[in-house]
Amino acid sequence: MPAKADLYRTAARMLGTIDKSGWILRYRYGDRRLLEDVVLPALNRDPAVESLLLVGCAWYTRHYPGLLPRKRVMTMEIDPAKAAFGGDPHIVANMTNITEHVAANSLDAVICNGVLGWGLDEPDAVEAAFAGATTCLKPGGLFLLGWNDISPRNNCPPDTIAALDGMEIADIPGLDTHSLIALERNQHCYQAYRKPDEG
Numbered sequence: 001m002p003a004k005a006d007l008y009r010t011a012a013r014m015l016g017t018i019d020k021s022g023w024i025l026r027y028r029y030g031d032r033r034l035l036e037d038v039v040l041p042a043l044n045r046d047p048a049v050e051s052l053l054l055v056g057c058a059w060y061t062r063h064y065p066g067l068l069p070r071k072r073v074m075t076m077e078i079d080p081a082k083a084a085f086g087g088d089p090h091i092v093a094n095m096t097n098i099t100e101h102v103a104a105n106s107l108d109a110v111i112c113n114g115v116l117g118w119g120l121d122e123p124d125a126v127e128a129a130f131a132g133a134t135t136c137l138k139p140g141g142l143f144l145l146g147w148n149d150i151s152p153r154n155n156c157p158p159d160t161i162a163a164l165d166g167m168e169i170a171d172i173p174g175l176d177t178h179s180l181i182a183l184e185r186n187q188h189c190y191q192a193y194r195k196p197d198e199g
């Protein structure tokens, strides 16, 4: 484990050096471009959004907090070694325990891309994680889900997740649609929900 953490830290340092040259090493696939060039910039422009949580960190997401320079961005990742790719603040935690780390009604948006079906797999864990995310969202807060509707990643499709039942359908930031398939090859879908306003 220390070896993995060291490897990720070294990779993060090297990537950080390259990033500073202005040449961000990143995936060029359409699903990533949509997230990085449309969705996150739209959130950054939205004056109603102040604080966000990005769940799941990898070498290719290390620059995501930097795409939201006007916002308070925290990251969460279950693998301690991947803290090297997280932002500041970064929370090492299982999303199922999100309410132990993030205050209720405190977030304007939770971006949960590539976590469902990528470690967050069991129905009970999915329910706990998404119910917790809902608790942490302010009324009107956005839950953006990215998932792969392809085996073995789609054992818990969103329409089977009770924790999302109380959420309203919303448009994906920057787009006029609630859901879309962003990449055919791996059936990477984005779907947006909003926590209902109180009252």
Ligand SMILES: C[S@@+](CC[C@H](N)C(=O)[O-])C[C@H]1O[C@@H](n2cnc3c(N)ncnc32)[C@H](O)[C@@H]1O
Pocket (backbone or CB within 6 Å): 055, 056, 057, 058, 061, 076, 077, 078, 079, 082, 093, 094, 095, 096, 112, 113, 114, 115, 118, 119, 120, 129
């Ligand atoms: C495929 S990567 C996706 C990373 C990133 N969110 C993205 O946009 O692609 C999945 C990451 O989610 C993390 N993960 C899986 N289950 C998790 C959980 N229950 N809580 C927090 N992180 C989790 C994994 O450790 C892994 O780093």
